[in-house]
Amino acid sequence: MTDTEKHRPDAGSQAPATDPALLEALREHVHGALPTTIADLSALVRIPSVSWSAFDPAHVERSAEAVADLVRSTGVFDEVRVVRSAVEGDTPIDGGSTAADAELGQPAVLAVRPARNGRPTVMLYAHHDVQPQGDDALWETPPFEPTLRGDRLYGRGASDDKAGVMTHVAALRAVHAQFGDDLDVGIVLFVEGEEEFGSRSFRTFLREQREHLAADVIVVADSDNWSTEVPAITVSLRGNTTFKLTVTTLEHASHSGMYGGAAPDAMMPMVRLLASLHDDDGAVAVAGLSAHDAPVPERSEDEFAAEAALVDGARPVGSGPVLSRMWFQPSITVTGLDVPSVANASNTLLPTVAARVSVRVAPGQPATEAFAAVEAHLRSHVPFGARIEITEVDTGDGFLVDASGWAVQEARTAMSEGWGAAPVEQGIGGSIPFVSDLAAEFPEAQILVTGVEDPDTRAHSPNESQHLGVLHRAVLSEAVLLARLQGRA
Template identity: 60%
Template sequence: MTTELTRQDAVRDAAASGIPAALADLGALVRIPSIAFPGFDGAEVQRSAEAVAALVEDLGLFESVEIRRAAIPGTDEIGHPAVLATRTARNGRPTILLYAHHDVQPVGDESLWESEPFAPTVRDGRLYGRGAADDKAGVMAHVAALRAVKEALGDDFDLGVALFIEGEEEAGSRSFAQFLSDNADALRADVIVVADSGNWDARTPALTVSLRGNTRFTLTVRTLDHASHSGMFGGAVPDAMMATVTLLATLWDADGAVAVDGLTERDAETPEYSEETLRDEAGLPAGVSPVGRGPILSRIWNKPSITVTGIDAPTVANASNTLSPSVSVVVSARVAPGQPAREAYAAIEAHLRAHAPFGAQLTFIDQDYGDAFLVDTSGWAVETALESLHEAYEVAPVQIGVGGSIPFIADLIREFPEAQILVTGVEDPHSRAHSPNESLHLETFRNAVLAEALLLEKLDARTAPAA
C-alpha cells in the first residue's frame, strides 16, 4: 500500500508535468470571447461552455457532465449556460464542490491593449488575454488539479466531486440562485472551493476570508422639462449636470472618505501595506494622493466605498450650449463586512434624497445587492487549505480580505449552510482583471494547480464527517 508521502509525491509530479497541456487548453479558452453581457453574442458563451464541458468529459472522472441553464427569477429569460459535472463519493470520503466561471468581461477600449484581447500572448512570464486570469485560469486550475489527482491516484481516488463552471458571473449571476435550487442535490458538498479571488502577491498565496458586499443602482437627476439655451437661461436655471455634480460631491468628504450616515465599518486588523505598494499595484501616479483615512488595507477591506462607474450625458463631441434636463449615473458601492447590502443601499438613497440640490427630482432604478462574506476560519477545511497552499508555494499563506465582492457566495451559504467555503484564486495584484492587458502570472498558476491538487489528495485521504 502506498504511503501518504508517496501519494503526495505522485500528485506533485503529475501536477508539474500537466502544466504545458493546461496552459495550451487555457489559451484555447481565452480565444473564445464568452461575454455574457446584453448586446454581445450569446453563441460565444455557449461555445465556451461546450469547450469546458469537453475538457471535463475528457477527464474520465465524472458520472455525469452536462451543460445546463436556469431561469432568471422575475423574468421570462433563461440564464447563460453552465457546466455541471458530478462524481459520487466512495468509501466514506467527503465531497468537494469546485466553482469557477467561463464568462469574461468586455474588452473595453481595445486600443489600450498591447496585444489582441482574445489572442493569448506570453510576455515576461505572464499570459495576456481577456479571461486569462479572471476566470478561465480558475477553470483550468480545477481541470489541471483533477487531471493530476487522477493520474497520481487512479482507482484509489474516492473523493466525491461536483464541478460547477458558471457562464454569467461577470454579468451579475442573475440565474445563479435558481441554478443552485434546481441542482441542489447534485451540488451539495462538504467543502466548496470558489476559485475567483487572488493572492497577496505573485509569490505569496492567500486564502480570502472576507469580502465586501456591494450595491449598485442607476440614478437619474432631472431639473428641467426640456433642454434650454444656456445663454438665455444659464445663471438662473439649474441644469441637470450642475445638480448631479453638486449632489454626487456630497458622497465623500474632503479626504475622499465616504460621508454617508448609516454606512458601517468593520473593526479588524490588517497586514502592513505601504503607499508605495498601493501606487505600484493600482497604477496610482506620483502627485495623485490616495483617498480615505486609516490603514490602507482597512480602507479597502473593512470600510465602504462609493464609485460612479458610468454616466449618460452629452458627450464632448456632441456638446452644445444647452442646459441638460436630465443626467443618469450608475453608482456602485462596496459595503463593509457585517452590513447587509440592502441596508447600505437604503442609507445611500436616503443621503442622496436629503442632499438633492435646487429641488432636483431623483429617480432610482436597477438596484442590485450582494452581501458581504466572512469565513469561519476555525473549520478543518481552512486548515487543510492553508497547509496545501504552504506546501505548493513553499511560502506561508496569508489570510486576506478583498475589497471586491462575490455576491453569489451568500446564495451558496443559504443553500448549503453546513458546507465549508474556501475562496481561492490564481490572480495577483498585477493581473488587471476587468482592465486592458489582463494577465496571468504563469508561476502563480503552476503553484495554484499544485495547491489544489494537494488539497484534493488530502480530502481524498479523509473520512467524510458524520451526517
C-alpha cells in the same frame, strides 16, 4: 526577513503534512502536464465568451461546450452536463404562461462524482464567462488571442476566470492519474456561465440542482493571491449595490446664454449630489454605512500608490489603514455618466443627467441596508428642488469566512506545500455576491475562496494576464487538497 514577510499577516494553524511520496507524485504530474494546461487555457481564451446581453450568446455556448469537453478529459466523471436555468424573478416572455417560456441564463457546466467509503464531498466552482474587452486600442496584445510574454499569458479571461477553470481541470487530472477509480472523495464541478453578468440564474440553479451540489467543502477559485510567490485564502469579501441615479431640473433643454445663471441645469445638482457622498479626505460620508473592525497587515500609502498606479502628485483617499479602506470600509464610485461628450457639447442647459453608482459594502452589513442608507442620503441632499429617480437597483451581500474549520486547515497545508510558502489570510475589496448565496443554500458547508490572480493580473482591465508560475502552484495546491480529502474519513 523579506519585506513581503514583514507586511503579510500570519497564517493560521495547519493540518499535518502530506505523505512525501504522494506529494512528489502529484508535483511531478502537475509539472509534466503544465504545457497541456497552458494550451487548454489558451484555447479557452480564444473564445470571446462575454456573457453580457449585448454580445453574441453563441460564444458563451461554445465556451461551455469547450469546458465540458475538458472536464470529460479528466476521467473523473461518468456524466458531464451543460445546464441552463431560468433567470431569477423572470416572468414568462412574449405572453407565455409556462416556465418553459421564461428567459434562461447562460449555460453552466455541471459534473458530479459521488463520495464513497465515508469520504467528504468538495464542490469546485469557477466561471467561464468573461468581461467585455473594452477599448481594443488600450490592449498591447489582441484581447482574444492569448499571447505569452515572459512568464505571463495575456488575454481577456486568461486569469478571470478561465485560469480558475483550468486549475480545477488540471488538479482533477492529477488526482485521477494518482488514484484512478479508487478516488473516493466526492467531487462536484460547477462552472458558471454568467458570473460577469450578475449571476442572474444562480439562485435558480442552486435550487434546481441542490441535490447534486450539496458538499462539505466549497472551493471558489475566483480570487487573488498576496503576490506571485505567496498564496492567499480570502476570508472576507465586500458586498455591493449598484443603481442608476437620474436628476431632472427642466422640462426641456434651454439656451445657456438666455437662461443660464437663473435656471438650474441638471448637471449642477448632479455634481453637488455626487460630491456629497464623500468628505474632504475622500472618505465615504453617508450615515448608516458601517465598517468592519478587524486587524490588517501594514501597507504604506507610498506602496499602495505604486501598486494602484496613481499619477505623480495624486494621493490615496479615505482614512485609516490602507488595507482597511479597501477590505473593511465602504466605498462609493461613479462608474458612468450620461451627458454629452466634450466633442458634442453645445451651449445648452441640460434638462436631465444620469449616473451609474457602485457602492462596495463592508462585510457584515446587509447590502439592502446599505442601499437604504445611500438612498436616504441622496434624497436628503438634493439641491435646488431637483427631481431624482433611483432605478435599476442591484444588491449582493459580502461574506466573512470562518477560518477555524478543518477545511481551512487542510487548505493551509495544501497551499504551503504547493507554493513553498504559507498562505496569507486576506480580505478582498471586490464582491462575489454568490458566495453568500452558497452559504445560505448550504449552511453546513465550509467555503474556501482561493484563486489564481495576483496584484499585476489586471482582471476586468485591458492587458489582463495570468502569471504561469501562479497557475502552476495553484494547480498543485488544489491537487494536494483533493488528495488530502481522499485520505480524510
